[in-house]
Amino acid sequence: MIRIENISKQNSHRLLYVEASAALNRGEKIGLVGPNGAGKTTLFRMITGEELPDEGQVAVEKNVSIGYFNQDVGEMAGRSAVAEVMDGAGPVSIVAAELHALETAMSDPDRMDEMDAIIERYGEVQARYEELDGYGLEGRAREVLAGLSFSQEMMDGDVAKLSGGWKMRVALARILLMRPDVMLLDEPSNHLDLESLIWLENFLKTYDGALLMTSHDREFMNRIVNKIIEIDAGQLNTYSGDYGFYERQREQNEKQQQAQFERQQAMLAKEIKFIERFKARASHAAQVQSRVKKLDKIDRVEPPRRRQTVAFDFLPAPRSGEDVVSLKNVHKTYGSRRIYEGLDFMIRRRERWCIMGINGAGKSTLLKLVTGATEPDQGTVALGASVKLGYFAQHAMDVLDGDATILQWLEERFPKAGQAPLRALSGCFGFSGDDIEKRCRVLSGGEKARLVMAAMLFDPPNFLVLDEPTNHLDLDTKEMLIKALSSFEGTMLFVSHDRHFLGALSNRVLELTPEGIHQYGGGYLEYVERTGYEAPGLHL
Known part of the structure; x- marks a missing residue:
């Protein structure tokens, strides 16, 4: 369906591809892998025709429809999430917009003199809408949005009120509803909770078109792809099989x-x-x-190119007391929503609790209560003796000084450390060479998250509280973080949608459900084995 033939491509001074070739055939599900900056997004853009190769060609079969999801979702405002999703489905979306406008006109008292013409037109448009299976399409759009964890209220509300992460889901839903011949998905697993991730996984498994995707979630990729294309030193190397x-x-x-x-x-x-x-x-x-x-x-054999992976070793954290944090009879409400009612929960030294629960179950609220970022309405939250707390939350990026470079910001935080250890730390978290001179204000959300995480781990606490720590981390950095946290001697409480991270690091599970709160000894893998499901929302 798509042939990449001897392409060469240079971006400014960086050579991305040198006479590289690959193919995407009917029914194949391919994972595209390579280090950050290797040219994954550029390859997607060449397939869609947004960019051209400097040499060679990207050939797409005639009449093949392509749906491309990327992280740049553009402006969304003025209509519901359902209407926004249906807009990607072609002609039916135009008819749906007219139908909606006519429905508004019929209830407008100032247009009573036009009512006969409006009703007549409404009949014509409604017939055309039915002919295009508009009502069926709306049902399917709602089904996709529900799979991505939208409530009915969010589906029908103005899309402009949604956060950036939820707008990403709307953009993804458009592509899924479209069901093109070829889907190009650039990091579709970002911004998804575990339930949505598993729903998407099942959707893509049953999708009968061709798929080319990138993902920083190895478990997600392993369950979907049957082929890997690796970008390595300007070449495209193909492997038959999953990521493992x-x-x-x-x-x-x-x-x-x-x-x-x-x-x-x-x-x-x-x-x-x-x-x-x-x-x-x-x-x-x-x-x-x-x-x-x-x-x-003699043809000289080259030594293999070694991937630069930097290990990160924790400095030993000071030892805490046996009781790390105690919550007694905790009540917490937001408006009319009761999050916790009489919660009793104790975390002891060296326990690693992962919190499971659907959106809105109170996962982040629990982290905020434990760290003191929010207060309980009733009850007590007490940290134990000698507990040194480190909290990674999404708003943690606000502590960065936009005018400082990465190195300057780290030097301000750790004035006695010296440049060599700080440069080594930066390298572990993906800031090598000249990157360390970037000003914090120009960093992407992912880069800011990595920098804050690096600073937190350089001066290690003995109690780590992490809210989605792997968001935006690439596969290599994620592996480095898992390896580092595996040898961490302290206590952990965390929320993550990454099953590899959950399985590798947890030794306790706290499950938040509408029926109650359940505690499980053993980690995430034992939890899955005992309950028969990978996330609480999947058995309802």
Whole structure:
């Protein structure tokens, strides 16, 4: 359906692709992987025709429809989320808009003299709407939005009132409703809670078109894709299998290439040694000449290109008392909504609690209560002896000084640290080379989140409270964070929609449901095994 043929592409001074080729065939579900800045979004834009390759071509079969979801959702205002989603479905959305305008006109007393004409036109438009299966389309649009965790009120309210994350879901729903021949999804798993993520996973599994997507969620990718295209040093390398297979295969390929390189180096050293030893002897002149010619003709094996992954090691945190935090008879309401009513909850040293619950269940509220960011209406929240708290929340990015560079901001926070450790810390979290001189105001949301996380972990607390810490982290940085937190000696309380993160780090689960609050010993994987579902909202 789509053929990428010998493309080369340069962005400003950066060479992204050099005579790279790949293909997307009917029914294939492909994960596109590569380090940040490798050119994933550029490839999507070349497929849609928004950008052209400098050389080569991207060929799309005739009459193939393409739906492209990216992180830039544009302006949304003046209509409901349902209408916005249906707008992506082509002609029916224009008819739906006219039908809505006519319904408004029919209830306008100032237009009574036009009523006959309005009603007649309404009949014509309604017939056309039915012909295009408009009512069925609206039902499907609501189904998709419900799958992405929209309430009826949010579906029918003005889309302009939604946050950026919810607008992303509206943009994603448009593509899903459209069901094009090819879907290009750039980070569709960002901004989704676990229930929405699992719903999307099931939707994409049953989608019969071709799919090319990027995702920083390895579990999500593993369950959907049957092929990986890797961007590596300007080339597109194709692997048949899921992300886990790709990782194992790449590691194996690197080992084989390294062994091949070492064998050739040993052979070359031996030949060169012979040449050096006998080049001055007339009796060996023919042999020396023969070996020199042989060396000239040999195709040199390159050593494998090592991916730069930097490990991050925690400084040891001071030890806390055995009781880290205690909540007794806690009540909390927001307006008419009761979030907690008589909550009793105790966290002890070295426990790692993950909080499970649907949107609005009170996950973030619990983190705010524990950290003192909000007060209970009734009851007490008390931190234990010698507890040093570190809290990562989405609003944590507000502490950044926009005028300071990354390095300056870190130096202000840690004046005694010295530049070398701070540069190493920045490198772990994806700020290498000149990036460290970027001013904080120009950083993306993801970069700001990474910087705040880096600062928090450099001076380690013994009680970490994390609200969606992996949002915006790429796969390599996420792996580094999981590895670092695995060796963390302190206590953790966290909310995450990343199942790999949940499974790797939790040893307790607190489940918030409308029926009550349940505590489970054992981590997320044991919770799934015991309950039979991956998230509380999925068994309702």
